Amino acid sequence: MEYPKGRTSPLMGSSPYSSPNIALLLRRRILSWTRETNLEPSISVRVSGKIFELHKKPLISKCGYFNKALQGSSEIELPDNFPGGSESFEMVMLFTYDYPLILDPFNVSALRCAADFLEMTEEYHHPLNLVERSDLYLNQVVFQNWDDTLIVLQKCVPLIPVSEELLIVSRCVESLAFMACMEILEPERKTNSPALSMQGLTGRNWNCEIVKERAGQDLWIKDLIALPFEFFKQIIGSLRRQGMREKYVGPIIMFYANKWVLSKKTHKFWEETSEENGIENANTKVSTIFEGIIDLLPVEEKAGMAIPVAFYFALLSRSLSLKLSKDSKIMIHEKVVSVLHLARDADFLLPEKGNKSGSVGSCLEVETMERIVKMYVVGKRKNGCQGQTLLCDMSVVADLWDRYILQIASDPSLGFERFVQLIEVIPAVERETHDHLYAAITTYLLEHSGLSREEKSSLCNYLECRKLSQETCVHAVQNNQMPLRLIMQALFLQQLHTHQTVKDCSGSFRYVQASELAITGTLTPNSASPYDGCPPSTSLSNKEYDSASFRIQTLEKEIMSLKKSLQCENSTKVPSFRVSGLDGSSGMRRRKPLGQVRGCIGLGSMSWGSQRRCAGRILKLFRRIAMLGKGKGKGKGMMK
Known part of the structure; x- marks a missing residue:
């Protein structure tokens, strides 16, 4: 599809054959027929409150409807649902009077529907009756052009259901869907469609104005989302039948919903243009489109790939202010559930x-x-x-x-x-x-x-302290809002972390020293200590390592002593308690409710001051261990 520079929507135009011009042409043609045949009009036809004085011969020669109706009466009143009303009837009458009527996208749908109602087929006029002529124009001209097809589809709105029964709507839909697929498959646009690319929309909060600007980057998308929902729904179905991939179909649905459901400007416009009950009418319109949009959205694993997750949460938020059916609410909840694992907390x-x-x-x-x-x-x-x-x-x-x-x-x-x-x-x-x-x-x-x-x-x-990160554990130990039981759990968890850190540091130290000596070939069964001869600037001496190990053992003994004192104090005050020690010994302990985190030490019988003093002593010990671990880490860095 190629669009002229500065092109506006084709739906904004109108036919050059306006009603005053057609009425004037018809009057002139009737007068001319009267002069040529010397016959005065003898048939009176009423259409939409307007009376036409016509000649009988042109009517019965080309219209099967009048051929049957004029057998017993000279006055006929067409029903109120006559396609196109008096305006389309005037154009049809010009055709019956052999005037060279020119078809265009603005009048062809009404003429085709009116011709079918009046039975203007080959049975009454051959070789080119109005039905055949209209179909030929639709197939050879309208359905080959994007703008013309859009105009005809829009003009079909007041002609429903006749335009649907004559398949004008479905043919327009299939034509638009085919041209849209060709637009996507066009080589130079195949991977670079500016509107359908989700770059810039994924991972961001929903913004209606930004999405609106994105939709306007491709004019054919802008045209589709301007259509009434019933036509749009049929086009989406046709796009999927013709094989358009979901990653292209999904954004089109998203743009339509953004314009007609999520946009506050559209909602306000409907409120202001409603003659009465503006808010209620606007909510009804939005709710109807909303429920239709839910049915069109991709399902299951395709949902999160084709459309940003923020869009589903924007729809969810909008649904809270609308009166939707129970089934529609369940459906939008299920859509959100299907992409929940792809969401952000900001959504x-x-x-x-x-x-x-x-x-x-x-x-x-x-x-x-x-x-x-x-x-x-x-x-x-x-x-x-x-x-x-x-x-x-x-x-x-x-x-x-x-x-x-x-x-x-x-x-x-x-x-x-x-x-x-x-x-x-x-x-x-x-x-x-x-x-x-x-x-x-x-x-x-x-x-x-x-x-x-x-x-x-x-x-x-x-x-559960086991599921807290080390940084969070440190914060929990110093958090006065936490109960002492949780603080003690965090303390002993920190003890395990620190002990493991020092152990890993020591193991790494031995491994590095052994590797260096094995490479130089100085390590033998009868050789001296592997630490002898190492430059003091690059490694720790054997004496320094032994000193560090001794300090670690001393600190561990202090912790053991402190826990044993706690065990003794608990066992003397509350015999029914049982305390777990570092050596794996255990005793009776009080049963806790289901789901409650079990503490490492039973502290329920101690006074609050004793508990705080014990916690303070343990915290000081762990700080000393942590400082020691940092010191050994530096030694390891020097070796490297």
Whole structure:
């Protein structure tokens, strides 16, 4: 398709054969026929309230309808649904009076429908009757040109259902779809269509104006999205039947929805142009198109590849303000669920400012997101999906949900029970990391200082120190909002990290020294220590290494001693407790509720001051170990 420079939409034009000109030409032709035949008009035809005085012979010679109707009466009134009304009847009468009527895209559809109604076929006029002439013009002229086809399709709107029964609409649709496919397959545009490329739209928040500008970069797309939805829907179906790939079809649907559903300007225009009940009429129009768009969207794995995920969340947000059917709401939720693992936390719906629900926990946006995440979790389990893909997708969705909870945790209106419900939307086993959940709980505790000690502890029971990163563990140890049990777990987890770091450092040190000596050939069974003779500037001496090892052992003994003292204190105060030691010994311990994180040391019987003093001593020991690890790391760097 080639478009003239500065071309505007073909739907904005009009036929050069206006109604006053046609009426004037018809009157002149009737007068001329009267003079030629010396016969006065004897037939009266009423069309759309307008009366035409005509001659009988031209009517019965070319119109089967009048041939039958004029056998018993000279006055005829055409029905109100006559195609095209009085204007198309005037053009048809010019044809019956043998006037050289010129067809164009603006009048051919009305003439074709009127000719069919009046039975202007070869049975009454041969060789070229109005039906054949109109079809010939449509096939040889209109359907070979993009603009002409668009004009004819638009002119078919007031002629429905006759234009559909005569297949004018379907032929226009197939023609437009074919030319659109050829536009995509054109070699120089095959991979560089500016509008259909999703570059610049993926991974960004939805912006109607940016998408509108993108749609306007290809004029043929701009023409398609200007059509009434019923025609647009048929064109999309034809594009898919003719083999257009989904990565091209999806963006066209997206552009149409952006114009007629998501754009606030369009909604406002409909409100202002409605004669009465502007808001209600506008909502009805948008809802009708919205429900149709849902049916056109790609399904399953094609959904996220053809259209940006932000578009689905924009539709979801728009659906909250419309009165959609129950089935339509379920369908849009399922569409969002199918691309949930591809979303960003910025795509999730946040409560609007000044929401009327009074509580962020009960607002429509949060409830909708909660329902969708639950549908995702249930769907994954129900389908019996297994393997690495499922684990990856579930961990991604779990992380997104924790980030979402973090964004609303600071709202003062979010109640304790509601916050717990939001946490439990994702099962604990599905969370690969608890870093964002920890941040959400910390934020909630800071903003809700009135919580009881039991409520704080129950919230922290959802955290597992093993799923916290090392940086988060360090923060948890110093976080006064956390209960002491969680702090102790984080402390001992840090102990394991530090011990492993020092162990790895020592192992690496020995490996490097052995490798160097083996290469130089100085390492023999009877040789001296491998550390002898090493330059002090490049390695640690044997004596320094032994000193470092001794310090590590001393620190570990201090930790053992401290834990044993804690065990003794607990066992004397509460015999029913059991404490796990570093040596693997264990005793009785109190049963905790299901889902509660188990602590490494039972501290329930100690006073608050004793607990803090013990924690302080352990923290100092771990800092000394960490400093030692850093020192050995430097030694390793010197060796290299």
